[in-house]
Amino acid sequence: MKSPLYIRIMFVVLFIIIFFGWIVAVIEPKEFPTAFDGVWWALVTISTVGFGDFAPETVAGKLIGMVLIFTGASFITAFFATSSAAAIKKQYSYAEGNVAFKEKQHVIIIGWNEKASEIIQSVRQIEPFKKIVLIDNTLEEAPLIENVHFIRGNPINDQTLLRANLTEADAAIITADQHKNELEADMQSILILLALKGLNKELYSVIEILTEHQVNNAERAGADEIIKSYQLTSHFIISSYLARNKLSSIYADLNPASGNLFQLLNVPVQLIGVTFKKASHELLEKETILIGIKRGEKTIMNPPLSMIIETDDLLIIFAH
Structure with a gap:
């Protein structure tokens, strides 16, 4: 009785088909040689298909058929109606962000804005089968993006994060709230980070910070990577100003989705103790x-071409 209504109705319909099929086979063994033939007749009758390959001949058999039609047709109609209603309700629940996410190794993106949209598109191009969970409290319904599961709620609340299955996530990306001023946005982002780390200390977290004096607080909160938007944006702007040749058109190619990405590489054994020039030549091959x-x-x-690469160095590379 705790099952959904359409499940209960389905079992009632199955019971009616089997019961009336067995009864008619007992009453009219000549027309229905086996119980399966009776069940087949009951299914065809209740579904209003009516192939006519089996039909009762006696008055008792016809009375059973009449009862089956009146009772079965009502239940089968109710079954399809409740199934459709349940499917529509489920779809609305997904769109409204009320359905919990059950899968693992997904990426959680917090906050819906143009940056989040661009991040999602890039992830989909780099890892097409990577599951993405979007958490936002301002959207009324999920954005129409394939492979994105929407959770509506405050990302500071544990219940919201647990519905996103945070404990099984691969990483989380916190974008700054575009509806707040810079200081308030940073404070909220740090609170969200604390909530994330409180539930999953091992979660790899990337946080966007808009003001310099909140960087230390983000580090104390346990951020694995801090994106200083104010710094990156100003650097790109001044570079474009100095170049004066539409340098900004090149920035799009720095997107990992284009096939090239920056990486930090541990120094291979064969490159320890060699010059930057020699290491560059070997990696270029x-x-x-x-x-x-x-x-x-x-x-x-x-760095200078003569600089010697040491064991504990990390190489900054641009690779396919």
Whole structure:
């Protein structure tokens, strides 16, 4: 009785088909040699198909047929009506973000804006089968994007995050709230990060920060990667200003979805102790461009060709 209504009606319909099929086979064994023939007749009758290959001949058999038609037709109609209603209700629940996500190793994106839309499109191109869960409290219904599961709710609340199956997620990306000023947006992003890490300490998290003085708080909250929008945007703007040759048109090709992406590479054994020039040549043979070195907390872009690569360095490369 705890099952959905359409499930209960389905069992009633099956019971009616089997029961009346067996009864008619007992009453008219000549017309219905086996119980299966009776069940077949009951199914054809109740579905109003009416092939006519089997039909009762006696008064008792016809009375059974009449009862079957009156009772069965009403139940079969109710079954299809409730099934359709349940399917529509389920679809509305998905669109409204009320259905919990059950799969694993997915990416959670928090906040709906143009950045989030671009991130989703890039992920779909790089990893077409990667599941994406979007959490947002401003959308009334899910955006029409394939392979995106929408959860409507406040991402600071544990219930919302658990509906997104946060404990089984692969990573989370927190975008700044476009409806708030910079300081309020950063404070909210950090609160969301604390909620994420509180439920899943091992979750890889990327957070967008709009103001410099909130970077330290994001680090304390446990962010694995901090995207300083104010810094990146200003650098691109000044580069375009200095170049004066529509440099911004090239930025689109830096999108990983275009096939090229920046990576940090541990130094291969054969490159330890060699110069930056030699390492660049060897990596270029593998269609990989060496553009810099990360040494501890220091990043050196386009270093001197004579610079020696050390064991603990990380190579900054641009690769396919």
